[in-house]
Amino acid sequence: MKRLTLILLSLMILLAACGPAPAPTPVPNALFVDPKTSLGPISPYLFGTNYGPMHAVALEVMPLVESGGFTAFRFPGGAWTDEVDMKPFQIDQLIAFAGQAGAMPTISVRLLDGLPETAADLVRYTNLEKKYGVEYWSIGNEPSIYTQLGQATYDYTTENLNRDWRAIAEAMKAVDPTIKLMGPEIHQWNDSLETTPKDSAGRDYMIEFLKANGDLLDVVTVHRYPMHSPSNGPVTVQQLRENTRKWAGEIAYLRSVMREILGKELPIAITELNSDPSSAQLQEVSPDTFYNAIWYADVLGQLMDADVFMVNQWVLSQRSTGLGLFQGTAVRPSYYVFPLYKNFGSEQVYAASGVADVDIFAAKREDGALTLMVINLLDVEQSLPLQVEGLELTEAEVWRLDATHNAENLGTQAISDGSVTLPAQSATLFIIH
Missing domain, CATH: 2.60.40.1180 (Golgi alpha-mannosidase II)
Incomplete structure (x- = not known):
């Protein structure tokens, strides 16, 4: 595990230092490759997903999980993070499951109504008592919409986030100073100050979070579902096709915010990613469809070009929506993106x-x-x-x-x-x- 830690640290330094790949100059009407021009290492953690107690995997598809090429599991994933205090036995199950798949586990502890001592106890159990060596931890899930979703019965602002997050983070680091903290896990990142999440007073969640907690942060995390448009009707193939061109700008804007606030760039993780966060399925290009898989394969390439550190598709398994790579024993097309990239280079x-x-x-x-x-x-x-x-x-x-x-x-x-x-x-x- 010590060797793995050194490898991960070296990889993060390399990725943070090299920045996004230069924009290639196309050869008209052709595909061009220059194998002698190296653009640096590809993070192995681009090929992750979300997994948790609400996303059980059917025994029949476990061989596909084990051979799929998944490299990172974010646990427990989604709103469940802030509704229940995680138990030690659930961490044991995560470690066993991630081991079967050959994936690196990351753990999210409770933020909303969460206690610093509870989070510290989870770190103590995981890394000191059980010596699982989980390095990457986050705190909370989409605090930027706690009030909107009714999870918080009061106005949860940037001030609440910054204060609550820091108290929990400091308690966790006091137990194990070697852990890496990821945050702020806000929803619907975008490409400009006008389009990123704000609180009720108009304060930008990312900007205020980096000002308050950037000194404790190792990886900057956001979520993105670009096709969420509940009032605009079903998503079309053309909309997904056009969306592949927008990721570079969203990552570039996030890096510019980091440089302005922190004076440096940190590794970036998109810890929830799919086309549409709703329960849509059986539509022309809802997340359960074939074209969603082609879109996702391209998006991973775009994020590779942008030197993103980690990507977690939403979600490994889910029975009630089109979002899961598995629906019971059924395999959704987007699953096959992972074994395809498993054969790609590093x-x-x-x-x-x-x-x-x-x-x-x-x-x-x-x-x-x-x-x-x-x-x-x-x-x-x-x-x-x-x-x-x-x-x-x-x-x-x-x-x-x-x-x-x-x-x-x-x-x-x-x-x-x-x-x-x-x-x-x-x-x-x-x-x-």
């Missing part, structure tokens, strides 16, 4: 697309293979030139997620005349050995 290299709504992300693996993730967001098949600097492409191992393949290995395929064919609405992984 060192990002330069890649650019000169074709609108076709994106490419590239990385080297430890075994020396070059991996290319190509997302066709369009509704029609694309046949495009693929140029890899210094290589004459003749063949590649192909994995595909599309309407007829669930992240399936299609074997080694020839690349004719340096061009690749991308099915409509697809994510294709090319592995070049």
